[in-house]
Amino acid sequence: MQSFDLETEGLRKLNSSLHAQNNDTNQTAWEIINPKGSHAIAVGLDAPIEVTVLGSTGYYCGGMNKQATVHVKGSAGPGVAENMMSGKVVIDGDASQYAGATAHGGLLVIKGNASSRCGISMKGVDIVVHGNIGHMSAFMAQSGNLVVLGDAGDALGDSLYEANLFVRGTVKSLGADCIKKDMRPEHLEILTRLLAEAEADAKPEEFTRYGSARELYNFDIDNASAY
């Protein structure tokens, strides 16, 4: 286990030490103490290592992650796991706005609540939120799965392209072109897998699926007079 005191050693040294790891590294377990809300902790990793952050983080923790597992034993500031490509980011507490924004792959687990714009423009990531999510979540989401055990705020899935949104609780309002959809066997399969991976205590049958009506970007002859 490599232990790293962020307060005394600094962010640049931390991230360059983590970037120095490759697929064959023996230093597979890292522990970061005194994060104290610092920005850009464990950003841009590309090695199969496990990084545990003992405390809360600021902006962009685990951003652009590839392969690595980043576990925050606290809450995360804005933009956690932004543009993640693969690997796993787990937040024990809450996540601030735009968690998992634009992420292409991997799994983001938030054990508390996520605030506004969770999964905005997501491009293939899987996100599981044990609590609630805020307004404008999955705005313009393109692909991937967003699973919410609690409730969703206003304008869920506004201007959605393609992505599966699964909500167990209530949805305050749906955004433009986002509709309720049937839960087919393949969706129950996805949910079963993601709930297990995220250690979430819920049954797939309890969720409702939402997705794109696929009408927003298509010409409709009835609207001809508007052009």
Added chain:
Amino acid sequence: MCGIVGLFLKDKKLEPELGNMLTDMLITMTNRGPDSAGIAIYGTDADDNSKLTVQSDNPAKDFKGLKKAIKKATGVKISLTKKDTHAILEMPTDDMDAVRAALKQVRPDIRVMSAGDTIEIYKEIGLPKNVAERFDIRSMSGTHGIGHTRMATESAVTTLGAHPFSTGTDQCLVHNGSLSNHNSLRRKLRRDGVNIETENDTEVGAAYLTWKMQHGSTLGEALESSLDDLDGFFTFVVGTKDGFGVVRDPIACKPAVMAETDQYVAFGSEYRALVNLPGIEDAHVWEPEPATVYFWKH
């Protein structure tokens, strides 16, 4: 950007530390806005007395002989404590209006930063560290306070463009964001006789709240109606003589984190600002909801 910090103490034992704690919180937010900084501190209430915090670009000239000039103009004996470019004028509460009117006559270049029983506002161009040092904020005690560090977007980097803004007696406002309808609202408020000095958007926000309260709204109601009447991005933190409030616009893209324990309620633009507060590990930490008015009172 811009950085906001706020601290509302519940535990009297912490009051001597207010200036110190708030200064540390604000310095942590320095890289959110290096243009100007300001702090509002709510100190002890001296019964029948009130105070004005005034500022001058030429304090040596303007503060010299000011006590005498006020006495001559109004017959009121004031006390004057100089602090760099600012001075605290203390006087009987009943005489405050007369003193303010006389100030305009005898020292037209002096600006009133705040007025009230307990509030003092200090603000200048520069980094939080330097501004706090100039006014010796660390040594100040008080019940609650608000700090702001500015990254100017809507108007020039000047002392008057710095936050906090006074919104009335013992009231102040700080803002992170930008208002987009401030020009039309400024014209509307000016037509209604409201005095607005700068081209700054937040000053319009502050004047709007003052104007609403002059027309019978409570601060809470004024904040509620700001959600309808102000267009743009805002996280506001407001202070009153015995209270402390927070409101964010419905989009809520300007960051805000709050923490509450038995000893205090704290606000920070980022969690970083709160990390050294006592007992923060066990505090209730949350992000204020959009379009929701929060308020705490002593």
